[in-house]
Amino acid sequence: MSRADAVAVVLWIGATLYAIFGGADFGAGLWSLLAGGGERGRRPRALIDWAIGPVWEANHVWLIFVLVVLWTGFSSAFESIFSTLFIPLCLAALGIVLRGSGFAFQHSARRASGRALAATIFGLASVLTPFFMGTVVGAIAGGRVPVGNAAGDPVTSWLNPLSLVIGALFVATCAYLSAVFLVSDARRARAPDLERYFGTRALVSAIVTGALAAAGLVVLRSDARFVFDGLKGDALPLVILSIVCGSAVLVLLRRNARRGARVLAAGAVACVIWAWGVAQHPYLLPQKLTIAAAAAPSATLTSLLVVFVVAVLVVLPSLGLLFTLVQRNLVRETSTPAVQLHDEPGADTLRR
Amino acid sequence: MLATTLQAARSQMAFTLGFHIILASLGVALPALMLIANYRGLRHQDADALKLAQRWSKAVAVTFAVGAVTGTVLSFEFGLLWPAFTGRFGEVFGVLFAIEGLFFFVEAIFIAIYIFGWKHLSPWTHFWSGLPVVIAGLGGAFSVVAVNSWMNQPQGYAPTTGKVTSVEPLKVIFNPAVPYEVPHMILAAYLVTGFLVASTYAVGMLRGRRDRIHRLGLLIPLTVACIATPVQFAVGDTAARAIAKDQPIKFAAMECVQTTSTHVTEYLGGRCTSSGVKGGIGIPGLDSFLVGWSTSTQVVGLDSVPPDDRPPANTMLHWAFDAMVGICTLLIGLGLWFGIGWLRKKDVPQSRWFLRATAASGVLAVVALECGWIVTEVGRQPWIVYNVMRTSDAVTHASGIGVTFAAVVVLYVALAAALIITLRAMSRRWRDADEDAVEGPYDPDSQAPPGALAEGSQ
Numbered sequence: 116m117s118r119a120d121a122v123a124v125v126l127w128i129g130a131t132l133y134a135i136f137g138g139a140d141f142g143a144g145l146w147s148l149l150a151g152g153g154e155r156g157r158r159p160r161a162l163i164d165w166a167i168g169p170v171w172e173a174n175h176v177w178l179i180f181v182l183v184v185l186w187t188g189f190s191s192a193f194e195s196i197f198s199t200l201f202i203p204l205c206l207a208a209l210g211i212v213l214r215g216s217g218f219a220f221q222h223s224a225r226r227a228s229g230r231a232l233a234a235t236i237f238g239l240a241s242v243l244t245p246f247f248m249g250t251v252v253g254a255i256a257g258g259r260v261p262v263g264n265a266a267g268d269p270v271t272s273w274l275n276p277l278s279l280v281i282g283a284l285f286v287a288t289c290a291y292l293s294a295v296f297l298v299s300d301a302r303r304a305r306a307p308d309l310e311r312y313f314g315t316r317a318l319v320s321a322i323v324t325g326a327l328a329a330a331g332l333v334v335l336r337s338d339a340r341f342v343f344d345g346l347k348g349d350a351l352p353l354v355i356l357s358i359v360c361g362s363a364v365l366v367l368l369r370r371n372a373r374r375g376a377r378v379l380a381a382g383a384v385a386c387v388i389w390a391w392g393v394a395q396h397p398y399l400l401p402q403k404l405t406i407a408a409a410a411a412p413s414a415t416l417t418s419l420l421v422v423f424v425v426a427v428l429v430v431l432p433s434l435g436l437l438f439t440l441v442q443r444n445l446v447r448e449t450s451t452p453a454v455q456l457h458d459e460p461g462a463d464t465l466r467r
Numbered sequence: 468m469l470a471t472t473l474q475a476a477r478s479q480m481a482f483t484l485g486f487h488i489i490l491a492s493l494g495v496a497l498p499a500l501m502l503i504a505n506y507r508g509l510r511h512q513d514a515d516a517l518k519l520a521q522r523w524s525k526a527v528a529v530t531f532a533v534g535a536v537t538g539t540v541l542s543f544e545f546g547l548l549w550p551a552f553t554g555r556f557g558e559v560f561g562v563l564f565a566i567e568g569l570f571f572f573v574e575a576i577f578i579a580i581y582i583f584g585w586k587h588l589s590p591w592t593h594f595w596s597g598l599p600v601v602i603a604g605l606g607g608a609f610s611v612v613a614v615n616s617w618m619n620q621p622q623g624y625a626p627t628t629g630k631v632t633s634v635e636p637l638k639v640i641f642n643p644a645v646p647y648e649v650p651h652m653i654l655a656a657y658l659v660t661g662f663l664v665a666s667t668y669a670v671g672m673l674r675g676r677r678d679r680i681h682r683l684g685l686l687i688p689l690t691v692a693c694i695a696t697p698v699q700f701a702v703g704d705t706a707a708r709a710i711a712k713d714q715p716i717k718f719a720a721m722e723c724v725q726t727t728s729t730h731v732t733e734y735l736g737g738r739c740t741s742s743g744v745k746g747g748i749g750i751p752g753l754d755s756f757l758v759g760w761s762t763s764t765q766v767v768g769l770d771s772v773p774p775d776d777r778p779p780a781n782t783m784l785h786w787a788f789d790a791m792v793g794i795c796t797l798l799i800g801l802g803l804w805f806g807i808g809w810l811r812k813k814d815v816p817q818s819r820w821f822l823r824a825t826a827a828s829g830v831l832a833v834v835a836l837e838c839g840w841i842v843t844e845v846g847r848q849p850w851i852v853y854n855v856m857r858t859s860d861a862v863t864h865a866s867g868i869g870v871t872f873a874a875v876v877v878l879y880v881a882l883a884a885a886l887i888i889t890l891r892a893m894s895r896r897w898r899d900a901d902e903d904a905v906e907g908p909y910d911p912d913s914q915a916p917p918g919a920l921a922e923g924s925q
Contacts, residue, residue, distance in 0.1 A: 176572045182542050186553050187561025194554025197546025201865035208543045215536030264551045265864035411558030418562040418636045426569045433576045
């Protein structure tokens with residue numbers, strides 16, 4: 116494997132992590148929006164708030180990671196994508212701004228109206244970003260991003276059947292991932308009714324996602340032959356594995372199985388992303404720009420790989436520490452209604 | 468068409484960066500103030516200091532969450548506004564952003580751990596969990612500012628025209644502008660944050676809230692800021708001299724030097740015209756003296772390059788520079804006032820005039836920060852990469868920047884309003900001694916505990 120390919124693998128790892136963790140968060144925003152207002156949606160939303168919690172920021176750093184690896188490792192691809200797909204990327208960024216603000220202010224807004232507004236913005240933005248990210252991926256897979264500064268069509272490059280189907284597929288995938296994750300969270304929270312609530316939604320969104328994926332294949336066949344042929348060729352094992360994982364999730368959900376659904380759902384999504392990468396190999400922008408042609412000078416690629424290794428060594432343990440702390444303590448606290456603020460003389464008892 | 472796109476793109480970049488730089492400064496320095504208070508609280512069993520540390524950690528969380536948003540926007544703008552710049556040089560400076568991403572990640576994770584740790588970690592473990600936040604803040608600041616330094620002093624790549632085919636990352640990272648730009652920005656972050664936090668407590672004291680929390684809340688940040696200010700003055704002075712050497716046209720524009728000559732007059736204020744400075748206070752020979760410790764030092768003038776290679780908005784640039792230096796001088800004065808008062812009474816000066824001056828210092832420090840950013844950014848124009856790539860060659864060929872700029876202004880005004888309202892609401896609740904009711908992002912309190920979910924009592 117060449118160094119350029121290795122950096123492309125790093126790029127795809129970042130994209131996969133963003134799709135799974137960021138995607139689950141986006142999906143949670145969507146479910147929060149669909150839960151409905153007032154009393155009816157209160158408990159599902161409470162669960163979502165609880166589950167999404169303190170790791171939100173970390174999940175979305177993967178996007179920055181993807182952008183930086185792309186512009187450092189494959190600068191000309193970054194230039195081409197961001198200039199031709201100016202409109203959908205602006206809209207995706209808008210979604211990120213609104214969502215991030217919703218996150219920052221949702222919990223600190225005291226008045227109910229403020230909270231409701233923040234929550235609605237949060238939900239809408241959760242749909243906006245994955246949808247337009249999907250249209251971007253559709254434009255790339257469809258070979259509609261030529262090399263250069265805004266060299267492609269600013270509108271038809273992403274406003275076409277393939278992009279729209281993939282946009283919808285992204286939204287559905289986020290909803291699916293999130294629902295599967297929330298089933299486990301509901302179990303952790305010992306809320307069996309919510310477990311059923313999200314179980315149903317996981318099933319429905321799994322079927323919708325599968326249908327959209329099938330539709331995507333049909334459109335790919337007529338519109339992006341190169342990628343379609345790749346999916347039928349080298350990437351076929353990954354496609355099959357994805358279908359197997361997806362089907363297994365359905366079975367597990369039907370049987371109310373306690374384990375495995377989350378990992379398999381994430382696996383199904385990861386397989387699709389890697390299938391796409393394998394299918395369009397050796398191209399970064401299918402039939403326009405190869406990985407080798409777009410690659411940065413070797414010293415840059417080496418530095419990127421070094422930073423990536425350091426990141427794995429430093430960030431993953433930290434992230435693991437955070438996840439462990441959060442999960443352990445939140446679970447433990449169900450039985451400890453009052454917690455003393457440490458070491459503060461005369462500390463107030465914290466109502467929980 | 469391209470000219471208006473360039474204008475809009477530059478305005479949007481200036482606006483979003485000018486906004487982010489305030490939040491970034493808070494993100495770099497506020498965790499340090501928080502840890503100082505935390506240390507004091509633990510070391511001296513000081514409940515008030517601990518309370519301050521806890522409050523500041525919530526402010527850190529909110530500003531960091533908003534800063535993460537405005538930072539993400541900036542990374543999009545590298546492609547949305549300046550695709551040709553990133554397309555050509557992303558492979559040169561990009562590694563610095565990869566390093567920055569690493570620091571940012573660490574900072575995000577440990578802020579969450581620290582906030583969480585208030586209730587779930589032993590006191591000293593909790594204190595140490597905050598340290599990576601401070602270190603990552605410094606590392607992140609280094610990486611980002613090093614990119615800007617590289618844009619001012621590009622090196623470490625070849626060839627200098629056309630597609631880059633070889634890169635020397637260490638030469639890029641440790642470019643000649645790093646030694647003065649990076650410390651200048653990090654000190655600015657500490658200075659701005661210190662004065663900004665101190666000013667909010669000064670306002671509270673002016674309104675009659677002179678309890679110990681307020682005095683301590685003023686004392687800690689003001690001490691940090693007042694130590695940073697004179698150091699900053701010296702670093703800035705070194706930076707100006709380095710710029711006179713490295714980027715003589717930027718320096719000429721800052722000082723309105725039209726023709727290359729010796730015995731150059733230093734002007735405070737005034738209007739820059741092609742025939743020299745109109746108005747303002749002139750001190751003969753001082754500019755030459757400041758550049759080379761002798762009035763016979765030659766200073767390069769704007770006329771040494773064609774008009775197309777000179778920075779725009781000369782008067783604004785000159786005023787921005789003067790304002791930055793002027794404010795820094797005033798803040799040193801405030802530091803002396805504070806220091807002398809402390810030596811005499813071993814307490815924060817309580818006079819209304821001192822508190823008024825401290826209350827003004829926060830806004831002044833932010834103005835100085837923005838002025839400094841204007842000097843370095845506008846002063847580099849018309850180049851995006853100094854003497855290598857013009858900003859006009861870097862801008863996107865996509866249309867619609869006018870629309871995005873308008874949208875960004877509306878969004879950011881709303882964001883700023885929401886941030887200020889949130890921080891004010893937090894402080895009001897703290898005053899009502901309703902400590903637990905203050906929830907922020909990352910806060911475990913903000914989440915319905917599973918028990919409440921099951922009972923439906925939330």
